[in-house]
Amino acid sequence: MARFLQGPFAPVTEELTAFHLPVTGQLPTELNGRYVRIGPNALGVDDPAAHHWMLGEGMVHGVRLRDGKAEWYRNRWVRSPMVREKLGETPPGQTQPFGSDFACNTHIIRHGGRLLAVQEDWPLPYELTEDLDTVGPLKYGGVPPGFNVSAHTKLDPITGDLHVVAYLTGVEQVQYIVVDPAGSVKHTVGVPLDGNPMMHDFALSQHHVILYDTPVVFSAQAAAAGSKVPFIWDPDRPARVGVLPRDGDHPRWFPIEPCFASHTLNAHDAGDTIVVDVVTLPAGFLVPELTAERWGALDRWTIDLTSGRVAQTRLDDRPQEFPRLNETFVSRPHRFGYTAETAALYEAYVLPGEPLPDAAFTNALIKHDLVQDRVETHHFGRNAAVGEAVFAAAGGPAEDDGYVMAYVHNPDRGAADLVILAAQDFGGGPVARVHLPGRVPLGLHGSWLPDGGTAGCG
Ligand SMILES: [Fe+2]
Secondary structure, eight states: OGGGGSGGGOOOOOOOEEESOOEEEOOOTTOOEEEEEEEEOOSSOSOGGGOOGGGSOEEEEEEEEETTEEEEEEEEEOOOHHHHHHTTSSOTTOSOOTTSOOOOOSEEEEETTEEEEEOSSSOOOEEEOTTSOEEEEOOOTTSOTTOOOOSSEEEOTTTOOEEEEEEOTTOSEEEEEEEOTTSOEEEEEEEEOSSOBOOOOOEEOSSEEEEEEOSEEEOHHHHHTTOSSOEEEOTTSOEEEEEEETTOSOOEEEEEOSOEEEEEEEEEEETTEEEEEEEEEOGGGTSGGGOSOOSOEEEEEEEETTTOOEEEEEEEOSOOEEEEOOGGGTTSOOOEEEEEEEHHHHHHTOOTTOOOOGGGGOEEEEEEETTTTEEEEEEEOTTOOBOOOEEEEOSSSSTTOEEEEEEEEETTTTEEEEEEEEGGGTTSOOSEEEEOSSOOOSOOOEEEEETTOSOBOO
């Protein structure tokens, strides 16, 4: 859709490098590392009317912070062979067939000291340097053919293992893969499925892997009809969650009310139950005429391993997406979570002639206190498109001792700021705004990569 080439979605056309960035406020001196976030940034679109946000070539935007200074900003396309050709860096016709060289655009993680741009389904992850240049595609040994690191992985903060759930269009199976901190695959399990459900994310508790098998499935018919994102809502397909012991090879399935689970906040084991906090969407996000309620909301699923039932409760019904947390709590009980309310996402999905929903006027970050059942909201302006926020620990013992950072459009400058909030003063003014030299299109996911670490993802 051409709408995904406009406004906050519009791709940028240049790669910039800037040093000694201006800052309003005071950058915390304990924030030493890099914030990197990736998203689609189309490089030549044949059919703008058919373009979808999720399809553009991946571009990573990074800011380097050290000793209270913002040392640099860089934005770089991931250099797949196709990107190199489009940029004129290689002669035409030397690319691999489409399907093996897409520039991953969905997440950027670090594991085993490697910075990886990743995406679900078939693309290989691409390794990047610390300065965001492309090293090349990376194929882990021991993974069944076609399966790769997926868009959303979980890093166990205690073992350092990277947990992956990967699906592959055309193969009625999902692969659970565990990569050790040295980068070696130590465990793979194939779980058979009926059809090809989209498993964009999953959940990890201390002892279990939780799989989302929902009515959003690949449709060969939609693909044949030319859909660029050929997934449909199949109303006849039951929704269920699978609980696979981390060291097991057979999941146990539990029915749930139909929805699409888009992004996991976190999960943990609690006696004979597993608690999963997750952003879900109703059918309407793919079939808008079914319902006006087509936005994500934050839910809690309590999977009762004894009764076989799943209690699905709504934690916050405001439209929101991109849940993150202090990642040292991944797979263990957590109290706090952070989500984004992004006006442009809702505006983009409004039907022709339909009035804008209230959500289309709100750009905000939300801090959830899931123990005291409270939220704090940090509002940005109507045109200040805000993307996913990540948590950067400050080093203290409290779960929320740290900072929350996100790229936010600054309409006064026509460029993006990296906005840094104190997590314990969430509604207060930003502690710092790093002024970047250009726009950062509304993107997808990223990571805070502290110096001295070898891992980071969510
Ligand atoms: Fe995602």
